[in-house]
Amino acid sequence: MLVTQQPLLKRFWYPVMPMTELTARPQSFQLLGEPLVLWLDGPGKPAAARDRCCHRSAKLSNGDIINGAIRCPYHGWSFNAKGTCVNVPQLAGNTIPPSYRIDAYRCQERYRYVWVCLDDPLTDIPHIPEADNPQFRQIPEFYEPWRCAGLRLMENSFDNAHPHFVHAKTFGVEQEPVPPQPDTFEETEWGLRMRYVLPVFNSEVQKRNLQMEAGRTVRISEGVWFLPFIRTLKITYPNGLIHLIFTAATPIDDRSSQIVQFCLRNDTEAAVTAESVIAFDRAVTLEDRAILEGTDYDVPLSISDEQHMATDKPGIVMRRKLAALFKANGKKSSGIEPGMKTVSE
Numbered sequence: 001m002l003v004t005q006q007p008l009l010k011r012f013w014y015p016v017m018p019m020t021e022l023t024a025r026p027q028s029f030q031l032l033g034e035p036l037v038l039w040l041d042g043p044g045k046p047a048a049a050r051d052r053c054c055h056r057s058a059k060l061s062n063g064d065i066i067n068g069a070i071r072c073p074y075h076g077w078s079f080n081a082k083g084t085c086v087n088v089p090q091l092a093g094n095t096i097p098p099s100y101r102i103d104a105y106r107c108q109e110r111y112r113y114v115w116v117c118l119d120d121p122l123t124d125i126p127h128i129p130e131a132d133n134p135q136f137r138q139i140p141e142f143y144e145p146w147r148c149a150g151l152r153l154m155e156n157s158f159d160n161a162h163p164h165f166v167h168a169k170t171f172g173v174e175q176e177p178v179p180p181q182p183d184t185f186e187e188t189e190w191g192l193r194m195r196y197v198l199p200v201f202n203s204e205v206q207k208r209n210l211q212m213e214a215g216r217t218v219r220i221s222e223g224v225w226f227l228p229f230i231r232t233l234k235i236t237y238p239n240g241l242i243h244l245i246f247t248a249a250t251p252i253d254d255r256s257s258q259i260v261q262f263c264l265r266n267d268t269e270a271a272v273t274a275e276s277v278i279a280f281d282r283a284v285t286l287e288d289r290a291i292l293e294g295t296d297y298d299v300p301l302s303i304s305d306e307q308h309m310a311t312d313k314p315g316i317v318m319r320r321k322l323a324a325l326f327k328a329n330g331k332k333s334s335g336i337e338p339g340m341k342t343v344s345e
């Protein structure tokens with residue numbers, strides 16, 4: 001699957017950037033091969049548009065924000081969050097032709113990140129109840145491009161056969177390579193949900209992070225996959241600590257994904273520092289990255305093109321759900337009116 005060849009993928013919301021990145025000036029981002037300019041068009045209100053001026057194609061992300069509009073660095077035309085040209089200095093106040101406009105995209109803030117949808121959304125941004133629960137604190141963890149397909153990372157998150165090998169230095173129990181069966185596994189309308197109990201060992205860092213003395217524990221885990229490239233992993237430890245990891249593999253282009261990860265925990269900075277939490281998750285994440293960046297980015301959706309074992313069921317369901325969605329919506333997605341691409345007036 002080449003993500004840029006699937007128009008339907010434009011109809012999902014993706015987290016593209018932490019809100020804090022937009023404080024000082026406009027930014028650029030590439031989403032599904034589409035160059036974007038992102039800026040704040042009002043206090044805390046992000047906007048997204050194609051990062052090309054309709055005059056001579058200059059990059060708007062090199063421009064400035066004037067009264068909430070993005071001003072092109074080349075000749076100073078300004079565009080609002082709907083893509084309408086609102087100022088042309090050379091026209092000296094005369095009427096601006098309506099054809100002076102750029103493609104603007106749906107854009108909103110959620111969980112302290114800027115989310116963008118390039119087309120008519122099929123579904124909403126995933127709801128994470130813990131994010132609204134004041135007993136949880138949010139820790140931003142990683143924001144970086146990986147040279148791998150998002151689908152590889154999604155299935156990796158639900159693959160209980162890999163921790164014993166890939167994470168042998170951080171939490172995997174090397175001596176127990178036969179993974180546990182999931183307690184429950186259900187397909188949802190927009191993804192899947194899996195609960196399982198995974199035995200893990202506690203490194204010295206984890207003993208501190210989990211406030212536990214024991215060298216071994218279990219993770220009571222609930223993983224949720226949200227089509228196409230978002231997952232949450234809610235880990236509950238026997239002492240009641242909850243560590244919920246949100247990870248998105250936002251598709252930059254066919255070969256790379258922007259990893260957006262934060263966690264939510266029901267403890268305090270005084271008990272466990274964010275720095276220590278990040279340090280452990282960083283070590284785990286780099287172990288996955290080392291493997292995943294070596295995999296083929298053109299992930300086959302056909303089940304017969306790779307070999308499988310029982311623990312690959314989530315990855316197989318992901319392939320089937322994506323293939324079914326593309327098939328069912330093929331006509332609809334290729335028949336989208338051009339006007340639907342832009343934010344309505």
Ligand code: FES
Nearest residue numbers: 053055056072075
């Ligand atoms: S290229 Fe943008 S105003 Fe000329």
Ligand SMILES: [Fe+2]
Nearest residue numbers: 156162166288
């Ligand atoms: Fe992993």
